[in-house]
Amino acid sequence: MNPVLAAGNEIEYRFCDGSANFTRSSYAEHMNSVLMMDQAIRAEEDGFDGVFLGCWNDPLWETREVLSIPVASVGEQSMLAAMAMGHRFAVVTVSRKTAIAIERDVLAYGFGERAIARPVRSISPESDGGLLMSAVTDPVREFIPRFEQAALTCIADGADVILVGCAYFGPLLRRVGYTHVADTGVPVVDSTTVAIKYLEAMIGIARTTSLTKSMGPTFKTPDRDKVERARQAVAGARTWF
Amino acid sequence: MNPVLAAGNEIEYRFCDGSANFTRSSYAEHMNSVLMMDQAIRAEEDGFDGVFLGCWNDPLWETREVLSIPVASVGEQSMLAAMAMGHRFAVVTVSRKTAIAIERDVLAYGFGERAIARPVRSISPESDGGLLMSAVTDPVREFIPRFEQAALTCIADGADVILVGCAYFGPLLRRVGYTHVADTGVPVVDSTTVAIKYLEAMIGIARTTSLTKSMGPTFKTPDRDKVERARQAVAGARTWF
Amino acid sequence: MNPVLAAGNEIEYRFCDGSANFTRSSYAEHMNSVLMMDQAIRAEEDGFDGVFLGCWNDPLWETREVLSIPVASVGEQSMLAAMAMGHRFAVVTVSRKTAIAIERDVLAYGFGERAIARPVRSISPESDGGLLMSAVTDPVREFIPRFEQAALTCIADGADVILVGCAYFGPLLRRVGYTHVADTGVPVVDSTTVAIKYLEAMIGIARTTSLTKSMGPTFKTPDRDKVERARQAVAGARTWF
Amino acid sequence: MNPVLAAGNEIEYRFCDGSANFTRSSYAEHMNSVLMMDQAIRAEEDGFDGVFLGCWNDPLWETREVLSIPVASVGEQSMLAAMAMGHRFAVVTVSRKTAIAIERDVLAYGFGERAIARPVRSISPESDGGLLMSAVTDPVREFIPRFEQAALTCIADGADVILVGCAYFGPLLRRVGYTHVADTGVPVVDSTTVAIKYLEAMIGIARTTSLTKSMGPTFKTPDRDKVERARQAVAGARTWF
Amino acid sequence: MNPVLAAGNEIEYRFCDGSANFTRSSYAEHMNSVLMMDQAIRAEEDGFDGVFLGCWNDPLWETREVLSIPVASVGEQSMLAAMAMGHRFAVVTVSRKTAIAIERDVLAYGFGERAIARPVRSISPESDGGLLMSAVTDPVREFIPRFEQAALTCIADGADVILVGCAYFGPLLRRVGYTHVADTGVPVVDSTTVAIKYLEAMIGIARTTSLTKSMGPTFKTPDRDKVERARQAVAGARTWF
Amino acid sequence: MNPVLAAGNEIEYRFCDGSANFTRSSYAEHMNSVLMMDQAIRAEEDGFDGVFLGCWNDPLWETREVLSIPVASVGEQSMLAAMAMGHRFAVVTVSRKTAIAIERDVLAYGFGERAIARPVRSISPESDGGLLMSAVTDPVREFIPRFEQAALTCIADGADVILVGCAYFGPLLRRVGYTHVADTGVPVVDSTTVAIKYLEAMIGIARTTSLTKSMGPTFKTPDRDKVERARQAVAGARTWF
Structure with missing residues (x-):
C-alpha cells in the first residue's frame, strides 16, 4: 500500500489515561x-x-x-472529504448507539443536505468483541457482508459515498482491498486515512x-x-x- | 408573589462539588x-x-x-413553554459565549423554525461580577435597560416571546415585576420558574x-x-x- | 390507575352545539x-x-x-411532551385524512425536525364505526394489532416515541395497559392524558x-x-x- | 390599459353574504x-x-x-408567478396582522426558500379607512410612499420581486402606472391581475x-x-x- | 382531444443546430x-x-x-402547476442521470418542501432507443407499466401528483388517455402541455x-x-x- | 512568505482559449x-x-x-476549509452579480446552515478595472477598506470566518499581511491558497x-x-x- 503520510510527516499514537471502556452511552x-x-x-x-x-x-x-x-x-474531516467526492454520503457504523452519536454530529455540522435521510446506519447484528477480533485477521467473512448489507440500503436511498463509521474498521477494510460496494461504483471510504x-x-x-x-x-x-x-x-x- | 410549586411539592437546592467557575468556554x-x-x-x-x-x-x-x-x-422546558405562548421566541442572555452555547441547543432541539434568526442574543456590554451583584439588589437601574435593548432588536426581527437566558436573572426580573418589554405586549419569561x-x-x-x-x-x-x-x-x- | 388531574383540579366536559359529524374533510x-x-x-x-x-x-x-x-x-401539548421524552416522535392516527390534518400541524408548529419523515401515519384499514365501538370494550383484539403495525414502520424509520393520534383511543389504550410497542422500548403515549x-x-x-x-x-x-x-x-x- | 382577461372570458363579482368586517384577527x-x-x-x-x-x-x-x-x-397564484419572474420575492401588505396571515401561507405552501427572510412586511403606519379611501382617488401621495419604504427594506434583504399583499391595492397601483420600485429594476406585481x-x-x-x-x-x-x-x-x- | 393553445396562439418548433445527442451527462x-x-x-x-x-x-x-x-x-412551469394541483409532487423520468439533473432543479427552485423525499425517480429498466420508438406507436404495453411501477413508489411515499419527467413521453401518454395512476386518484400530468x-x-x-x-x-x-x-x-x- | 505547495508539487497555469471576458452574467x-x-x-x-x-x-x-x-x-474547497475553521462563514466578493453566482453554489453544495443569512456579499462600490489595477500595487488604500466594510456587516450577522470571494484578490490580500478583520479575531481567508x-x-x-x-x-x-x-x-x- 502507498504510505498515508506525506514525506517528512509522522504520527505518534497516544492513548487516553484510563477509559470508560463503553462508548455506547x-x-x-x-x-x-x-x-x-x-x-x-x-x-x-x-x-x-x-x-x-x-x-x-x-x-x-x-x-x-x-x-x-x-x-x-x-468524523468531520471524512465528511468534508465525502462532500468533495460525491453528491450524498452515508455513514455505516458498528452499533445503533454509535449511529445516534454520529447523526448528532451530522446535524450539528449542518451537513444534512449532503447526506441521505437517516444518514448513519448500523450493521446488524451490531459489532461485538468477537467481530472486532475476527475482523483483524479476516474482515471478509463476517464483517464485510454485514457492512455491505447496510451500505446497500444507503445506496438505495441515494448515497453515492459510504464512510466507514469507525476509526478502527476503516483501515482494516482498506488493507484487504475493499474499496467499493459491489457493482455500484460507490466508494467505501476509509475515513481514518x-x-x-x-x-x-x-x-x-x-x-x-x-x-x-x-x-x-x-x-x-x-x-x-x-x-x-x-x-x-x-x-x-x-x-x- | 404566588408560590411557584404546586401544593405538596418541594425543591432541594444542591450544588456541584467544585466548579470550573467559568462557563464562557x-x-x-x-x-x-x-x-x-x-x-x-x-x-x-x-x-x-x-x-x-x-x-x-x-x-x-x-x-x-x-x-x-x-x-x-x-433551557429545554422554557423553550417548550415559549412555543405554547407565542409564535417565535428569542433568548436574551448575559454573554456572547453563553449565546453560542444556547444557540447550539436551539439547533440540536430542532426549534429553529419557532425562533427568530440569530435566536440568542447577548446584552451589551456583557454581564460581569459587578452587574451580577447589582442586579440582586436593583436590576432596574442597570440590568433591565441592557436587557430591554437586546430584547427590542429581537422583537424587531419577529420575536413575540423573550426568554431570560439565565437561570439566575429570570427570578430577579420577575421579583421586581418586569414581565413585558415596554409597550410591545411581548412577555419576558422567567425561564426558571x-x-x-x-x-x-x-x-x-x-x-x-x-x-x-x-x-x-x-x-x-x-x-x-x-x-x-x-x-x-x-x-x-x-x-x- | 392513578388520577390524571392534580388534587383540586376538575374538568368539565362540554360538547359542540351540533357537529359536522365528519372530520375526514x-x-x-x-x-x-x-x-x-x-x-x-x-x-x-x-x-x-x-x-x-x-x-x-x-x-x-x-x-x-x-x-x-x-x-x-x-396535538400541540402532546407533541411538546414527546420532544421531552425522546428524540424523534411519530403520530399514529385513525385515517389517512386525519393524518393529513395532523401533519399540517406538525409543519405549522415547526416540529418537523423532531419528527420522522412522513411523521403521521394511519392504521390500515382505517378506523370505522365498528372499530370505534369494539375498541371501547376490547381494543386488544383488533385495534392494537393495527396500531402496532403502523407504529413499527414509524420505529423502523427512526421514531422513539409514538403519540396516539386520536383523543379518544389514547385513554382506551392506556386503560388496558398498552404502553409500549412490543420489545422496542418505545412508549405509546396517551396524548390526551x-x-x-x-x-x-x-x-x-x-x-x-x-x-x-x-x-x-x-x-x-x-x-x-x-x-x-x-x-x-x-x-x-x-x-x- | 390592456384587458386582463383573454378574449371570451368573463368574471362575475360576488360578495360574501355578510362579513365579519374585520380581517385583522x-x-x-x-x-x-x-x-x-x-x-x-x-x-x-x-x-x-x-x-x-x-x-x-x-x-x-x-x-x-x-x-x-x-x-x-x-396569494397562491401570485406567489407562483413571482417565482417565475425573479429569484426571491417579498409581499408588502397593509397591516402587521395581515402580514402574519400571509406569512403562514408562505410557510404552508413551502415557498420560504424562494422568499426573503421575514417575507411579508407591512406598511407603517398601517392602512386604515382613510388611506383606503384616499388611495382610490390618489394612491401616489400617501400610499405609494409608505409602500415603497417597506419595499426598499425587502430589496435590501434580497427581494427582487415585490407582490402587493392586498387584492384591492394591487389594481390601484397598476392603474396609476406604479410598476417598479424606484431605480431598482424590481417589479411591483399587481397580484390580483x-x-x-x-x-x-x-x-x-x-x-x-x-x-x-x-x-x-x-x-x-x-x-x-x-x-x-x-x-x-x-x-x-x-x-x- | 381539445386544442392545447388558446385561440390565436401558435407554436413554431425549432431544433438546436447540432446536438451532443447524449443528455445523460x-x-x-x-x-x-x-x-x-x-x-x-x-x-x-x-x-x-x-x-x-x-x-x-x-x-x-x-x-x-x-x-x-x-x-x-x-420543468419549472409544470412544477408550479403541480403545486396548485396537489400537496406533494414527484417526477417520474426516463433514466437515473436525468433524475439527477431534475432533482438539482427541484432543489435550485426551492420546491423540495412540496415534493416527496427523493422527488425524482426513474423507470427501471431505463429508457433506451427501443422504448422510445415503441412508445410512439404503443406506450401501453411497455412504457406505462414501467412508469406506473415507479409512480406507485412515489405515491407510497406521499406523492399526490406525478409529473412525466420527459417532454416527449408526456404528450404520448396523454394521447392514449393515461391520466391517473391506477385507482389512486393521483393525476399523471403531461408536463409539456x-x-x-x-x-x-x-x-x-x-x-x-x-x-x-x-x-x-x-x-x-x-x-x-x-x-x-x-x-x-x-x-x-x-x-x- | 512560506511556500504554498508541498515540496515536490508544482502548478502550471493555463488560460482559457478565448474568454467571454465578462463574468457578471x-x-x-x-x-x-x-x-x-x-x-x-x-x-x-x-x-x-x-x-x-x-x-x-x-x-x-x-x-x-x-x-x-x-x-x-x-469555491468548494475554501468553503470546506472554512467549515473546519469556524462556525459560520461568509464570502465577500467583488460585485453583486458574482455574489449571486456564489450564493447559488452555497445552496447547491448544501452549506447554507454553516453560512450566515445572505452569505455572499459584495463590496460597494463594486470592483472595476481601476480597482483591479490599483489592488495589485496597493490593496491597502482602496480595496481593503471596501472589503472590511462588507466583512463587518457579515460579522455583525454572525460570521466568524470571511472568505475572499475572488481567486485573484485573495493572494493580494495575503501578500500585504491582511489576515484578520480589525479587532474581531475573524480570519480573512485567501481562498485560493x-x-x-x-x-x-x-x-x-x-x-x-x-x-x-x-x-x-x-x-x-x-x-x-x-x-x-x-x-x-x-x-x-x-x-x-
Whole structure:
C-alpha cells in the first residue's frame, strides 16, 4: 500500500489515561471525552503541529476551542472529504448507539443536505468483541457482508459515498482491498486515512497562511489558567472518592 | 408573589462539588457538566422524583439518558413553554459565549423554525461580577435597560416571546415585576420558574402513565455498573495528578 | 390507575352545539372548528381557568388568539411532551385524512425536525364505526394489532416515541395497559392524558407569573365586540336559509 | 390599459353574504372563510368554470378540496408567478396582522426558500379607512410612499420581486402606472391581475387535459351530502341564537 | 382531444443546430444548453412573444437572464402547476442521470418542501432507443407499466401528483388517455402541455402588466454586445479545431 | 512568505482559449465554463494529477463528472476549509452579480446552515478595472477598506470566518499581511491558497486509497467518445457562423 503520510510527516499514537471502556452511552462518551481532551492539551504542550481525534465519538469543537494548533477528527474531516467526492454520503457504523452519536454530529455540522435521510446506519447484528477480533485477521467473512448489507440500503436511498463509521474498521477494510460496494461504483471510504490527509492540509494551511481557526466567539482559545482551573475542578471534586 | 410549586411539592437546592467557575468556554462547560451529572446521579439515588438542571449550560440529553426519573432543564422546558405562548421566541442572555452555547441547543432541539434568526442574543456590554451583584439588589437601574435593548432588536426581527437566558436573572426580573418589554405586549419569561412548572407536569405524567422517557436507542438507560465504570475512569485517571 | 388531574383540579366536559359529524374533510373540519371555538368562548365567559380542545382536528391558534386564558390541545401539548421524552416522535392516527390534518400541524408548529419523515401515519384499514365501538370494550383484539403495525414502520424509520393520534383511543389504550410497542422500548403515549397535564402546567404558570400568552401581533386578543361581530356575521348570513 | 382577461372570458363579482368586517384577527378570518367557501360552493353549482378567491385571507385548500372546478387565490397564484419572474420575492401588505396571515401561507405552501427572510412586511403606519379611501382617488401621495419604504427594506434583504399583499391595492397601483420600485429594476406585481391570468391557465389545463386537481387524500372532493351536513351543522347550531 | 393553445396562439418548433445527442451527462447537458440558448436568442430576434424550452434538461435561468421576453420550461412551469394541483409532487423520468439533473432543479427552485423525499425517480429498466420508438406507436404495453411501477413508489411515499419527467413521453401518454395512476386518484400530468398553458399566462401577464421578469441583479438582461462577445468567445476558440 | 505547495508539487497555469471576458452574467459564465472545461479535459490528457479551477465562477460538478483525476475549485474547497475553521462563514466578493453566482453554489453544495443569512456579499462600490489595477500595487488604500466594510456587516450577522470571494484578490490580500478583520479575531481567508492545499490532500487521497470520486450516477465519468461528440456538437454548430 502507498504510505498515508506525506514525506517528512509522522504520527505518534497516544492513548487516553484510563477509559470508560463503553462508548455506547452519551454519558460514557462525555466522560471519555474528558480524557481525550486532556491528551490533546498535553500534545499541544509537547509541541505537536496538530491533533487527530482517532474515534468518531469525539469532543471536536471543545478541543478546537481549547487548542491553538489544528484539530481534526475522523468524523468531520471524512465528511468534508465525502462532500468533495460525491453528491450524498452515508455513514455505516458498528452499533445503533454509535449511529445516534454520529447523526448528532451530522446535524450539528449542518451537513444534512449532503447526506441521505437517516444518514448513519448500523450493521446488524451490531459489532461485538468477537467481530472486532475476527475482523483483524479476516474482515471478509463476517464483517464485510454485514457492512455491505447496510451500505446497500444507503445506496438505495441515494448515497453515492459510504464512510466507514469507525476509526478502527476503516483501515482494516482498506488493507484487504475493499474499496467499493459491489457493482455500484460507490466508494467505501476509509475515513481514518482520508481524515489524516485533511489534517495534513490543515497544518499546511496554518504554516502557509498562519490561519488555524477563527478567534471569533465560538472558537476563541480561553486563557490557559482558566482551562487549568476547569481541569482541577473535576480532578479535585470530592465526589469521586 | 404566588408560590411557584404546586401544593405538596418541594425543591432541594444542591450544588456541584467544585466548579470550573467559568462557563464562557465550551471546554469549561464540558468539565462542569461532569460535576452536574454527578449530582444528578446522586439525586436519583437519594430518591428524588425528578431533577432540574438549574443552568442554561447543561448536559441535558446525557443526564436524561443516565437517569430513570424525569430530567428537566431551564433551557429545554422554557423553550417548550415559549412555543405554547407565542409564535417565535428569542433568548436574551448575559454573554456572547453563553449565546453560542444556547444557540447550539436551539439547533440540536430542532426549534429553529419557532425562533427568530440569530435566536440568542447577548446584552451589551456583557454581564460581569459587578452587574451580577447589582442586579440582586436593583436590576432596574442597570440590568433591565441592557436587557430591554437586546430584547427590542429581537422583537424587531419577529420575536413575540423573550426568554431570560439565565437561570439566575429570570427570578430577579420577575421579583421586581418586569414581565413585558415596554409597550410591545411581548412577555419576558422567567425561564426558571416556567421550566420548574413543566418539570412538575413531567413528574405528574410519570406518575399517571408510568412513562418517563423513551427507552429507544437515544435515551435507553445504560447499566448502572457501566455508568460507574465511566465515573471511575475519570476519577482515577493519573492525568490529574 | 392513578388520577390524571392534580388534587383540586376538575374538568368539565362540554360538547359542540351540533357537529359536522365528519372530520375526514378539511372543509368539514373548518366548519366543526367554528363550533369548537364557540364553546371555548363560552367556557371563558363561564369562568374556567383554561380550555382543552379535545380533538386532534382543532382550531388551536385561532382559539388561543381569541381567549385570554390558557388554551391547550391534544396535538400541540402532546407533541411538546414527546420532544421531552425522546428524540424523534411519530403520530399514529385513525385515517389517512386525519393524518393529513395532523401533519399540517406538525409543519405549522415547526416540529418537523423532531419528527420522522412522513411523521403521521394511519392504521390500515382505517378506523370505522365498528372499530370505534369494539375498541371501547376490547381494543386488544383488533385495534392494537393495527396500531402496532403502523407504529413499527414509524420505529423502523427512526421514531422513539409514538403519540396516539386520536383523543379518544389514547385513554382506551392506556386503560388496558398498552404502553409500549412490543420489545422496542418505545412508549405509546396517551396524548390526551399527557396534554391535560401540560395544560395544568400552563394554568400554573399563568397563576404564578401572570403570563398566559404573547400579546404580540400573532396572538393579541381582539376586542370582544369585534369577535361578537364575526360570530353574528356567520350566524346571520342568509346563505344558510 | 390592456384587458386582463383573454378574449371570451368573463368574471362575475360576488360578495360574501355578510362579513365579519374585520380581517385583522385569525378568528375573524376563520369566520369570514366560512362565508367565502359558501359563495364558492354556490358558484360551482351555478356552473362557473373556476373560482377566484379575491382576498389574501383565504380558505384556499379547504375550498379546493370541496370543489371540482379550479380554485385560485390572489396569494397562491401570485406567489407562483413571482417565482417565475425573479429569484426571491417579498409581499408588502397593509397591516402587521395581515402580514402574519400571509406569512403562514408562505410557510404552508413551502415557498420560504424562494422568499426573503421575514417575507411579508407591512406598511407603517398601517392602512386604515382613510388611506383606503384616499388611495382610490390618489394612491401616489400617501400610499405609494409608505409602500415603497417597506419595499426598499425587502430589496435590501434580497427581494427582487415585490407582490402587493392586498387584492384591492394591487389594481390601484397598476392603474396609476406604479410598476417598479424606484431605480431598482424590481417589479411591483399587481397580484390580483397576475393571479387571474394563472386561473385562466388552470381552466385551460382542465379543458385540455381534464385534470383539475389531485384526487389523492389531501384534495379528494368529499361527498356533497357530507358537505351539506357540515353546512347545516353550523347553520343550525343553537349557539348563535 | 381539445386544442392545447388558446385561440390565436401558435407554436413554431425549432431544433438546436447540432446536438451532443447524449443528455445523460452533466457535461453533455452543459454543451447542449449552449445550443439551446442560441436558438432562444434567435427566437427573440425573430420577434416571438415567448420561448419554451422543450426538454427537462434546460438552461432556464441563464436563458431568462439573457432574453427580454417570457421564457418557460417544461420543468419549472409544470412544477408550479403541480403545486396548485396537489400537496406533494414527484417526477417520474426516463433514466437515473436525468433524475439527477431534475432533482438539482427541484432543489435550485426551492420546491423540495412540496415534493416527496427523493422527488425524482426513474423507470427501471431505463429508457433506451427501443422504448422510445415503441412508445410512439404503443406506450401501453411497455412504457406505462414501467412508469406506473415507479409512480406507485412515489405515491407510497406521499406523492399526490406525478409529473412525466420527459417532454416527449408526456404528450404520448396523454394521447392514449393515461391520466391517473391506477385507482389512486393521483393525476399523471403531461408536463409539456401544462407548461405551455403557463407560458401563455406569462405572455398574457407581460401584455397586460408589461412585467416579464425582475430586472434585479439575478435576471437583469446583460447588454446585447456583451452577450455577443460571449458567443464569439466560444465560437472562435481555437480549442475546437 | 512560506511556500504554498508541498515540496515536490508544482502548478502550471493555463488560460482559457478565448474568454467571454465578462463574468457578471449567468449566460456569459455558462459560455466561459465551456472553455474552462475544455482546458480541464486537456490537462487530464496531458497527464496532470489534478485540476484546479481558478475562478469562483466555475463548472465544478460538470468538470468533476467528465474527468477521472481530482478536480478542485476555489469555491468548494475554501468553503470546506472554512467549515473546519469556524462556525459560520461568509464570502465577500467583488460585485453583486458574482455574489449571486456564489450564493447559488452555497445552496447547491448544501452549506447554507454553516453560512450566515445572505452569505455572499459584495463590496460597494463594486470592483472595476481601476480597482483591479490599483489592488495589485496597493490593496491597502482602496480595496481593503471596501472589503472590511462588507466583512463587518457579515460579522455583525454572525460570521466568524470571511472568505475572499475572488481567486485573484485573495493572494493580494495575503501578500500585504491582511489576515484578520480589525479587532474581531475573524480570519480573512485567501481562498485560493487554502483551496490549493485541499487539492493536494485530494491528490494524496487518490494516491493512497485510489479513490478520487464516486462512480455513482451523479459523477460517473461518461465515455470519452460521448464527451468528444458533445464537444464537436458545439464546435461544429453552424449557428456560430
